[in-house]
Amino acid sequence: MAAANSVLNTVVAYVEDRPGVLARVASLFRRRGFNIESLTVGHSDEPGVSRMTIVVDGQNTQVHQVQHQLFKLIDVVSAVDITDQPMVARELALIKVACSPQGRREIMDLATVFRADVVDVAEASLIVQVLGDEDKVDALLGLLRPHGVLEMVRTGRVALVRGSATSKPAPVSESERRAEAERAQRGRRPQGSLPFASD
């Protein structure tokens, strides 16, 4: 978990769904010494493209370096820092809590307050499923700890920018694609749209 004074930045990357792409990203983070809080990856709405949500502690890692170095990977189609945009950010946690039959009620009450669900009940344990931002998950976890947390899994943050804007790479039209190929053929460099803010 991040230290209390940390600044969490959220970077969204769209990557080609190819063997080894996760290894490329992981290798980059390791060799550049980027401090990653969490990384989630899954399918995007476009076939063949996966979407990564990467949470970086901006206190000890240059976020623009993460973004630009990521984008240099050929298999990374786009990488955008969405920290300053309004967004919906969520993570899911499954928390297995030790609990006797007599103690179930109290834990279930806690879960209700957090709008969490109890998704498994056994003789001596419960699994609580909670969805929310990291603070909410942390808070519930803090309250459950005294009961004895047997095991826990958290997905790490997934995020979408609010409104109709997206963090998706700009679509490339067929004519642009052709023009780019022609320029490549002539050995010249096309005018690309790099994710680089001049200020």
Added chain:
Amino acid sequence: MKRNGAQILLECLSAEGVDLVFGYPGGVVLPLYHRFAEFPQIKHVLVRHEQGAAHAADGYARASGRTGVCLATSGPGATNLVTGICTAYMDSIPMVAITGNVARDLIGRDGFQEADITGITLPITKHNYLVMRAEEIATAVKEAFHIASTGRKGPVLVDIPKDVFIEEAEFTGYPEQVHLRGYPLADRPADLEVERAAALINEAQQPLILSGHGVIQSGASAELLDLAERAEVPVVTTLLGLSGFPEDHRLAYGMMGMHGNYYCNMAASAADVVLGIGMRFDDRAMGRFKDFNPGAKIVHFDIDPAEIGKNFVTHAPVLGDVRASLQALLPLIQPASHTDWLRHIDDLKAKHPTDYAGEGPELSGPWLCRAIAEETQSQATIVTGVGQHQMWMAQYYRYNRPRQFVTSGGLGTMGFEVPAAIGAQFAQSDPVWAICGDGGFQMTAQELQTVAEHKLPIRYAIFNNRYLGMVRQWQELFYENNLHSVALGQPDFVKLAEAYGITGLRATTRAEATEAVRTAARHPGPIVIDFRIVEEENVWPMVPAGAALSETIESAEEL
């Protein structure tokens, strides 16, 4: 038309215009070598160690500007390329490395001579491919050459399993297009960025250009000259930037950095606007980052967005191809003169010249560099290894033609010189001078057989001080002169050369050296000269490790 994987690969290389491959065969690439004779337009140069193949391809690329190609078998063949690939990666050299791998059904089972070379080279290639089907070879090769030679250039590796070379597939011709949506390329910079840069340059009272490798890579020497003259800006270069700006020009001041000229480092520390052009503000060039000229405004021209702001806060970044950027910038530059500023640097230069050749009679490194420069009229292509001889050759030769200076800067790879000179020599007919350390020479000397086989007129000048000289210098200066493991002994390099059928000469005095340099320059074939230079000589000036550029020292007494 049905072709097997080996034929498809060779068809693609041929269509890409590759006429030279440095390689070494082995088990899994036998199906490929079996087909080489069908493609006489592709010359295969057999090296004697795969590292030599990678460095030769690198040297060829640096000297010619074209993409170098090397080839090795799986396992140890592939891993032997690693140092050469990393060398190319650190200096952004366009290179395509092709490796064989074990058959597909053996991958991941620790088959004989299996190595996960795509995994191994992940951090040291711009991109790499493991091609699992013969029909994918053409696309992979097309993309590999495109990626290697565009944007910020770099090495790309293509790994092909043995049975993919044998597998047949329909070959419909070399692809004309690449579809890489994750690889847009910046050409012209944004207008706003150029305007901001121009404003800073036009307002500058004491501007200084730091010219880097990117100027050479993008072919921007003419534009740089135009900018320097129009705004009257003095030019200093990084190590890899040497030859990008003509050193005989009145605004040229030579190299800055750890062993740069004193006056260059002082000028960089006093400039009010620093223009980094096609360079990456590396620690060896800039000294201690936090104390580099805190008052200077930094203008940074680079093609790689990740370099902007990596080491320094940049006041005016200009992202794009350096040549295109300078072309966009030039119309906005007002003619200016900076007479006082130039006089200031000239005064520093007069008081603190880089002149450590000594009066003689002993054979010193700097003196030898000057002797070679004089004999070749500073016209030769120079390839160096890494260490003291490299720094002296950077300091004392005068580079006026782009691509004239070939050296391993970023990785600092000893032994680079012997095979890299082979590559450079294949790129031109004029004899190449390979300036070698006695340490580095012994790392890759087996390539003398490659030189002999092709009768390459390379002049191997060994700066032989019987020491790992630069390391000895550091032990002397920073480790209480506690010399450990730096004495290299004295093999007979003349006999070694002769063992390969190459002429060998030895020089121990200035008179002998003058004669040997003259003989070498006129020699029709390859030649090795063992220059027995002074044993314990240091490279000056120097920015001590961890010091700021402004703390450049000119002798050990200043430490």
